[in-house]
Amino acid sequence: MNLLDPLLIAQLAVLGLATGFLAGLLGIGGGMLMVPFITIILDQRGVPADLAVKMAIATSMATIIFTSISSVRAHHKRGAVRWDIARRLSPGIVIGSLVGSLGVFALLKGTALAIFFALFVGFSATQMFLDKKPKPTRQMPGTGGQLAAGGVIGFISGLVGAGGGFISVPFMTWCNVAIHNAVATSAALGFPIALANVAGYVVSGQSVQGLPAGAFGYIWVPALVVIAICSFLTAPLGAKAAHRLPVKQLKRVFASILYVLAAYMLWKGLRG
Numbered sequence: 001m002n003l004l005d006p007l008l009i010a011q012l013a014v015l016g017l018a019t020g021f022l023a024g025l026l027g028i029g030g031g032m033l034m035v036p037f038i039t040i041i042l043d044q045r046g047v048p049a050d051l052a053v054k055m056a057i058a059t060s061m062a063t064i065i066f067t068s069i070s071s072v073r074a075h076h077k078r079g080a081v082r083w084d085i086a087r088r089l090s091p092g093i094v095i096g097s098l099v100g101s102l103g104v105f106a107l108l109k110g111t112a113l114a115i116f117f118a119l120f121v122g123f124s125a126t127q128m129f130l131d132k133k134p135k136p137t138r139q140m141p142g143t144g145g146q147l148a149a150g151g152v153i154g155f156i157s158g159l160v161g162a163g164g165g166f167i168s169v170p171f172m173t174w175c176n177v178a179i180h181n182a183v184a185t186s187a188a189l190g191f192p193i194a195l196a197n198v199a200g201y202v203v204s205g206q207s208v209q210g211l212p213a214g215a216f217g218y219i220w221v222p223a224l225v226v227i228a229i230c231s232f233l234t235a236p237l238g239a240k241a242a243h244r245l246p247v248k249q250l251k252r253v254f255a256s257i258l259y260v261l262a263a264y265m266l267w268k269g270l271r272g
Contacts, residue, residue, distance in 0.1 A: 011041055012041070015227055019231050020070070020232060020237075021241075022238060024074060024234070024239035025245075025253070032121060033257065034063065036261050037056075042212070045212065051110060051208070051211070053110030053111065053269075054113065055211075057105075058218035059218075059223050059224055059227075060161035061158070061161045061193075062194065062198045064191075064193070065194040065228075066228040067163075067231045068163060070232045071187040071236070074236040074239035074240065076184075078239075080181055080185075080243070081187070083185075086189055089149060089153065089168070089189060090189065092147040092148060092151035092154065093153055093192050093193050094154060096150065096155035096156075097157065097158045098199070099154075101201050105158060105200065105201070105204060106205075108159070113160070114265045114269030115265075115269035116159060117159075117160040118265040119266070121166060121262040122259065122266075124167065124170060125259045125262065128254050128258075129251070129255035129256075149171060152167070153168050154193055158196075158197040163190030163193055165183070165186040168182070169183055172185060180242065183242055187239075202217035204218070205218035
């Protein structure tokens with residue numbers, strides 16, 4: 001595999017620009033877009049489907065370390081991040097992420113992960129598209145409840161390579177956190193999710209055979225570098241746009257993107 005192939009660099013750059021914008025706009029870290037497209041790019045270069053899905057998930061998660069920094073800075077300037085919620089969810093997120101990326105991720109086949117990715121993302125998209133209104137009296141749970149919620153967010157994020165926004169945004173809005181605050185706080189949560197999961201992917205991928213050139217554990221470093229640089233540039237633009245869009249439109253944009261990507265990954269998993 002030629003890591004300096006101009007076509008490869010161009011594909012990764014376009015993907016990075018698009019996912020960075022989505023990270024800022026929707027607080028999803030861009031992972032929902034990256035996983036299917038990195039899978040396609042690796043497939044085109046002869047990486048077996050089972051390994052391609054796993055590497056796409058791991059590489060997607062690694063880029064979120066960088067996109068979340070850029071995105072959360074832009075949201076924080078607007079005072080949109082609920083740091084009180086982020087602090088309570090983060091410990092559970094780290095624990096759940098490590099359990100997922102160190103143990104379960106390594107044991108599951110890539111095709112099974114693709115199907116899980118598709119089903120869960122489709123469910124999340126439906127919840128957002130229906131725009132169910134939370135009860136006016138519902139609030140965020142206490143410290144113990146947020147610790148447990150963080151564990152679930154971190155664990156599932158580790159299995160699908162996303163920053164957790166597809167779980168944390170609906171969860172927070174369900175608890176009557178305003179959508180723009182939920183998106184901004186989700187962007188902040190992307191950093192501990194990504195850091196813990198990446199550590200797990202690197203360790204669990206050390207003994208894997210047949211990794212392509214440029215791999216570090218399950219992480220494909222060339223894709224990480226190009227996507228991270230490009231997405232860092234566009235994440236603030238997405239965050240700026242997020243504060244101008246009406247709530248319902250923001251939710252429907254979120255849901256529509258997720259439906260398309262869920263359908264592709266379901267096809268990929270079933271075919272494999």
